[in-house]
Amino acid sequence: MHDFAARLFPIPRSLTGDGVRATLLALRELVPLSFHEVPSGTQVFDWTVPQEWNLRRAVLRGPDGTVVADSDERNLQVVGYSTPVRTRLPLAELRPRLHSLPDRPDWIPYRTSYYRETWGFCLPHRVVEALPEGDYDVEIDATLESGSLSYGELFLPGSSDDEVLVSCHVCHPSLANDNLSGIAVSTFLARELARRERRLGYRFLWIPGTIGSITWLARNEAAVGRVRHGLVLANLGDPGSFHFKRSRRGTTELDRAVGVALRDIGEPFVLEEFVPFGYDERQYCSPGFDLAVGLLSRTPWGRYPQYHTSADDLSFIRPEALSGSLAACLKIVELLEKNLRYRNLNPRCEPQLGKRGLYRTLGGDDSGRERELALLWTLSLSDGEHDLLTISERSKLPFARLAEAAAALVDAQLLEPL
Numbered sequence: 087m088h089d090f091a092a093r094l095f096p097i098p099r100s101l102t103g104d105g106v107r108a109t110l111l112a113l114r115e116l117v118p119l120s121f122h123e124v125p126s127g128t129q130v131f132d133w134t135v136p137q138e139w140n141l142r143r144a145v146l147r148g149p150d151g152t153v154v155a156d157s158d159e160r161n162l163q164v165v166g167y168s169t170p171v172r173t174r175l176p177l178a179e180l181r182p183r184l185h186s187l188p189d190r191p192d193w194i195p196y197r198t199s200y201y202r203e204t205w206g207f208c209l210p211h212r213v214v215e216a217l218p219e220g221d222y223d224v225e226i227d228a229t230l231e232s233g234s235l236s237y238g239e240l241f242l243p244g245s246s247d248d249e250v251l252v253s254c255h256v257c258h259p260s261l262a263n264d265n266l267s268g269i270a271v272s273t274f275l276a277r278e279l280a281r282r283e284r285r286l287g288y289r290f291l292w293i294p295g296t297i298g299s300i301t302w303l304a305r306n307e308a309a310v311g312r313v314r315h316g317l318v319l320a321n322l323g324d325p326g327s328f329h330f331k332r333s334r335r336g337t338t339e340l341d342r343a344v345g346v347a348l349r350d351i352g353e354p355f356v357l358e359e360f361v362p363f364g365y366d367e368r369q370y371c372s373p374g375f376d377l378a379v380g381l382l383s384r385t386p387w388g389r390y391p392q393y394h395t396s397a398d399d400l401s402f403i404r405p406e407a408l409s410g411s412l413a414a415c416l417k418i419v420e421l422l423e424k425n426l427r428y429r430n431l432n433p434r435c436e437p438q439l440g441k442r443g444l445y446r447t448l449g450g451d452d453s454g455r456e457r458e459l460a461l462l463w464t465l466s467l468s469d470g471e472h473d474l475l476t477i478s479e480r481s482k483l484p485f486a487r488l489a490e491a492a493a494a495l496v497d498a499q500l501l502e503p504l
Contacts, residue, residue, distance in 0.1 A: 087274055087408040090116075091266040091323070092400050098161040099259045101200050101294045102126075102138040102235050109256050110238040113269070113292060117276045122305075123234040130304035133297060136200060138233025139167045141226075146207050149220025155207045161259045162396055164226065166198035168205035171226045180222050186211035187395065194396035196261060200297075203230070235301060238292040240276055244284035250422060251316035251379060252276070252415075253366055257294035262403045263385075264393060267323030271411045278416065285423050289313070299366035303375060315340035315422055316379030318367045322411035323403025326385030327354040334360045334371035338378035342475050343425065347417040350484045353410065358386075382418075384411065424489040425475050428468035428501040436465070442498045459483060460491035468492075468501055 094112060099105040113119055128135040144157040144164035155163040165185065183206040185197045191211040199206070205226055237256075241249075254272045258265035269292065276290045293299055303310065315338070328348050332341045336359060348355035360380075362368050364387065370379035384407060392398040439445035444461055463481040464474075474492060478485045495501040 087270040087412065088400070088403065088405040090273070091262055091270045091403065091408075094266055094269065095260055095262060095400055096161070097259070098141055098157070099257055099265070100139055100141070100166050100198075101136060101257050101297065102233060103140040105259065106236045106256055106294065109269070110236060110292060113238060113273050116273055117240055117280065117290070119238040119240040119290070119292065122237050122239060124237075124301050124305070125234050126232045128301070130297070130301045133300050135235045135297065135301060137230050138235075139228065139230050141168075141228045144168065144207070144226040144228070145223075147223040149218060149222065154213065154217070154222070155209055160194060160396065162194045162196050163208050165204070165206035165208060166196075166259070167200050167230065168226050168228060169203050169230055170228045171205050171224055173224050174221050175224060176221055177217060177219050180224070183207065184209055184214050186214045190391065190395065190397070191215075196258070196394040196396075235294060235297065237294065237298050237302065239302075240290040242276070242279055242284060242288040242290075244287040246285055247287070247312055248314040249287040249289050249312045250419070251289050251291070251313045251370070251377070252319065253291040253293065253299065253316065253370070253379075254319045255295035255298065255366065256292045257298070260396070261394065261398045262400050263321050263323045263390075263398050264387060265320075267321060267403050267408060267411070268319040270408060271322045271415060272319050274412055275415050275419075278412075279419065286314070287312075293366070295366065296369065299369040303369060310375055310377065313377050313379075315343070316367075316370055316377055317415070317418070318365050318370070318379060318381045319415070320365055320381065321383040321385060321387055323408050324384050324390060325404055325407055326390070327356060328414060329356045329358060329383050329386050331358045331364065331367065331381040331383075331386070332360050333367070333378045333380045334362075334376060335378065336360060339425065339473075339475065340378040340422070341380060342479065343421040344380060344382065344418055346475055346478050346485050347421050348414065350486065351414055351417050353414075382414070421475065421485050424485075425473050426492070427470055427473045427504045428464070428492055428496075429470045429504055430465055430468045430500065431502055432500050433469070436462070437500055442500075444494060444498060456483065456487060457491070460487045461495065464488055464491045464495060465500065470504055
């Protein structure tokens with residue numbers, strides 16, 4: 087996953103354009119996603135698909151011809167969606183268009199202007215402070231014209247009609263944690279799930295932030311009722327603890343499943359309440375859809391200093407963090423796949439488990455105690471009303487242990503799945 091992120095890192099992605107297409111083509115080498123192109127000007131609810139932006143090169147030269155900024159060297163050095171321009175300006179007129187971080191003088195900020203036509207450069211603050219007086223040559227060789235918004239989609243069908251939505255944004259250039267970690271984890275998750283038998287269907291979206299999810303929802307309004315659970319994946323490569331922002335409803339099966347899954351993998355985690363700000367979960371959870379979609383991250387956006395700066399590079403994301411994030415996603419999937427309700431077929435008093443080979447042959451020791459507790463808890467609460475998640479929450483036993491117990495009890499004809 088880290089190697090894949092490194093391959094995608096230099097691609098100049100934005101809200102639209104050839105950088106997004108190049109990224110999706112790279113993803114298609116690993117998973118058979120389909121391309122979608124939505125024309126500029128398309129109305130999607132209260133929004134309009136913007137013009138397509140493609141940057142060839144942006145260069146800022148000082149009075150003596152020295153190159154001050156060059157997008158070929160660092161694509162963060164130009165404000166995203168900068169309009170084409172070729173001009174010469176004195177430093178005083180140029181300064182309002184230069185963006186830097188006084189408190190992080192060696193880092194380059196990430197700035198965009200998607201919906202207001204302007205242009206600018208992003209530089210380390212120490213460079214801005216050292217600029218000499220004089221005239222500067224500005225050249226932003228770009229196009230901003232009618233085109234399309236691109237996104238990728240992959241659907242892995244299951245044996246039921248219910249779907250799990252997995253979504254991540256693909257619009258940030260050279261930001262390793264706040265973009266590429268989500269892309270890498272979601273792609274490798276899709277590749278792994280494609281090899282497995284599935285009860286649920288899985289719909290993966292690789293989309294530009296905000297306008298991408300709005301566009302997908304507008305184009306698929308009739309089908310979103312099949313989405314029973316959803317995850318937005320972002321910021322999954324840093325060494326921080328897991329954070330999960332619950333869905334708008336806050337108590338859905340997905341919200342509970344993530345809490346139990348993170349508990350069971352044994353890593354520190356934080357569960358946070360929904361707020362209508364952040365990534366695309368706020369579109370999926372908007373009142374008109376109210377889908378059970380939450381945001382899974384390690385350190386959430388805006389809470390690490392490197393966020394939206396050049397310091398969010400490949401050295402910031404860790405292979406072991408990416409691996410752990412993929413493992414967490416697979417654990418969540420396992421819970422969603424196996425979370426069923428059962429009916430106890432022998433509900434009058436406790437059935438004799440020993441004669442069915444499910445209990446210790448010798449009493450008095452503690453070996454196998456957790457396994458037997460799982461059997462007893464599953465029998466006790468399998469009244470057709472409680473699912474395995476509820477039993478896991480109440481018993482504090484690992485979900486996998488309860489799923490194993492349920493399977494054994496079904497084999498012994500003591501339970502039936504509903």
